[in-house]
Amino acid sequence: MTQLALVIDLNVCVGCHACVTSCKQWNASGWAGPMVDENPYGADPTGTFFNRVQTFEVGSYPATETVHFPKSCLHCEEPPCVPVCPTGASYKREDNGVVLVDYDKCIGCKYCSWACPYGVRELDEQQQVMKKCTLCIDRITDQSLPEKERQPACVLACPTNARLFGDVHDPDSEVSVAIRERGGYALMPEWGTKPANHYLPRQKTRMHISEDELQRADNPLTKEDITVYTGEETLDDVTW
Amino acid sequence: MHPAFSVIFLTTLIGAGQGLFLALFTGQLYASIKLIEPQGANFYAVGSVLSLALLVGGLGASFFHLGRPERAWRAASMWRTSWLSREVIVLPMMMGVVFLYGLFHYLGWTQPWIVAGDGALPMDVTMVLGFIGVFVAFTLFVCTGMIYASVKFLEEWHSPYTIGNFTFLGMASGFMLAAAYSAYLGNHLVGFYGTWAVIFTLLGLATRVASLIRNATLKHKSTLQTAIGVRHRKIVQKSQGFTASSFNTREFFHHQSPEFLKLVRIGFLVLVFPVPLFLIGISYVLESPTLPIAAFVIQYLGLLAERWYFFAEANHPQNLYYQSIA
Numbered sequence: 001m002t003q004l005a006l007v008i009d010l011n012v013c014v015g016c017h018a019c020v021t022s023c024k025q026w027n028a029s030g031w032a033g034p035m036v037d038e039n040p041y042g043a044d045p046t047g048t049f050f051n052r053v054q055t056f057e058v059g060s061y062p063a064t065e066t067v068h069f070p071k072s073c074l075h076c077e078e079p080p081c082v083p084v085c086p087t088g089a090s091y092k093r094e095d096n097g098v099v100l101v102d103y104d105k106c107i108g109c110k111y112c113s114w115a116c117p118y119g120v121r122e123l124d125e126q127q128q129v130m131k132k133c134t135l136c137i138d139r140i141t142d143q144s145l146p147e148k149e150r151q152p153a154c155v156l157a158c159p160t161n162a163r164l165f166g167d168v169h170d171p172d173s174e175v176s177v178a179i180r181e182r183g184g185y186a187l188m189p190e191w192g193t194k195p196a197n198h199y200l201p202r203q204k205t206r207m208h209i210s211e212d213e214l215q216r217a218d219n220p221l222t223k224e225d226i227t228v229y230t231g232e233e234t235l236d237d238v239t240w
Numbered sequence: 241m242h243p244a245f246s247v248i249f250l251t252t253l254i255g256a257g258q259g260l261f262l263a264l265f266t267g268q269l270y271a272s273i274k275l276i277e278p279q280g281a282n283f284y285a286v287g288s289v290l291s292l293a294l295l296v297g298g299l300g301a302s303f304f305h306l307g308r309p310e311r312a313w314r315a316a317s318m319w320r321t322s323w324l325s326r327e328v329i330v331l332p333m334m335m336g337v338v339f340l341y342g343l344f345h346y347l348g349w350t351q352p353w354i355v356a357g358d359g360a361l362p363m364d365v366t367m368v369l370g371f372i373g374v375f376v377a378f379t380l381f382v383c384t385g386m387i388y389a390s391v392k393f394l395e396e397w398h399s400p401y402t403i404g405n406f407t408f409l410g411m412a413s414g415f416m417l418a419a420a421y422s423a424y425l426g427n428h429l430v431g432f433y434g435t436w437a438v439i440f441t442l443l444g445l446a447t448r449v450a451s452l453i454r455n456a457t458l459k460h461k462s463t464l465q466t467a468i469g470v471r472h473r474k475i476v477q478k479s480q481g482f483t484a485s486s487f488n489t490r491e492f493f494h495h496q497s498p499e500f501l502k503l504v505r506i507g508f509l510v511l512v513f514p515v516p517l518f519l520i521g522i523s524y525v526l527e528s529p530t531l532p533i534a535a536f537v538i539q540y541l542g543l544l545a546e547r548w549y550f551f552a553e554a555n556h557p558q559n560l561y562y563q564s565i566a
Contacts, residue, residue, distance in 0.1 A: 108307020
């Protein structure tokens with residue numbers, strides 16, 4: 001069975017919010033739209049967003065690290081938001097595992113948002129129905145688009161390629177290989193929701209240089225050199 | 241969580257409505273086996289109207305919680321998985337039973353079909369409806385409680401105490417209302433209903449205090465570490481991604497100070513438990529027709545505060561992602 005999902009590489013996310021704006025742009029006019037903004041130019045603007053980039057600081061100064069953290073629906077394999085829906089508006093697609101809301105059935109009771117530990121469902125202020133990330137279902141299933149454009153808007157927009165999209169049930173897909181080989185993890189595993197989206201941890205690229213790599217221990221000329229050095233240029237400093 | 245008044249009124253009003261129906265039928269049952277003074281048809285008919293009014297009021301309040309109330313009928317469809325859907329089915333059933341119970345009393349269709357034993361326990365249509373109503377009322381208490389208790393992410397609610405609280409506090413206010421109703425009519429059932437009201441208030445006190453103690457020492461499963469998956473003891477949010485408000489910052493936060501919460505907690509602990517018990521006790525001694533009414537009103541106001549606190553106390557794990565604006 002197919003389970004489409006995103007894999008987000010925190011190692012390369014620079015926190016530019018391009019995924020946030022491209023998501024808003026695409027979905028405001030797409031199948032899931034409109035994504036209403038209330039009071040957009042006023043003092044307290046608010047609106048519907050499927051995706052947000054948050055920023056966290058890990059550690060204490062000076063040993064700190066900034067983690068930019070894109071957050072959207074994780075399309076759980078055991079979505080707790082689906083069984084609680086009283087109308088059946090919230091559902092998980094059988095063919096590709098995407099969790100969606102049928103806006104024509106939703107009564108706006110907000111119960112599903114209570115049943116999501118990640119806080120990724122938002123009630124649309126004007127339509128008064130629950131909205132959430134659709135993985136750009138209208139793009140990824142659109143056969144009229146060229147194959148490489150059948151991806152969520154956020155994935156296409158990401159300038160650092162921090163967002164990978166694919167079938168996490170196919171062991172040879174790019175996303176499965178990334179999760180397997182680069183330590184992909186799920187958020188809040190304690191709840192057993194089995195999120196399909198995974199995150200790749202930050203990894204530091206470190207150079208390991210040992211002492212004998214700087215000092216040529218096996219220099220044959222040193223063996224025969226009987227000079228006592230006191231800080232001046234030695235044979236080791238000579239370029240051979 | 242943000243305490244929504246629609247849900248506060250829904251749960252407290254239908255709780256009192258169910259409790260009042262249970263009180264009326266308890267009275268009928270006791271009267272039928274001649275333990276208390278029997279009442280006329282109007283006592284049950286008007287009492288049923290009162291109970292039905294509370295249930296309808298609660299249902300009306302619940303519509304204000306919905307974004308699309310015109311589609312509310314759809315909510316009955318997913319009863320296999322959703323406790324909310326189950327409540328949506330059982331609440332109208334409760335209303336139907338209360339309506340018929342009151343109607344048959346009013347029409348005087350109380351000719352018994354079978355009389356068990358020596359004139360005791362005459363089985364008539366109201367008796368059958370009463371037993372059905374008891375079953376439906378308890379089912380409704382369980383459904384209402386389970387809406388909250390079944391959400392495992394809200395750990396303050398995810399306990400059997402939640403169902404205990406909804407059941408006992410609903411019954412306490414319903415029997416208290418029955419006592420107030422009897423006091424208003426001036427019949428001799430004030431002591432009978434008052435005693436039951438005291439018993440259910442004390443049971444409610446036990447489960448409510450138990451849940452307060454449980455929640456005071458509750459250790460949440462999720463932490464900022466599991467929320468973003470970084471294993472470090474010190475993580476601070478620097479930005480939530482936007483500077484204004486969103487559904488996430490409105491729905492899941494009560495936006496009140498800890499002092500205010502404490503005030504509400506003390507307020508409901510005083511108004512729901514000791515004050516009504518004291519008033520009902522005094523009214524028994526003084527045979528006052530107004531004190532039981534005051535006891536019910538004060539307990540109901542306390543229950544509004546209790547339900548407000550129930551919502552405000554619950555801390556949703558999504559709040560971990562919204563600790564700092566920028």
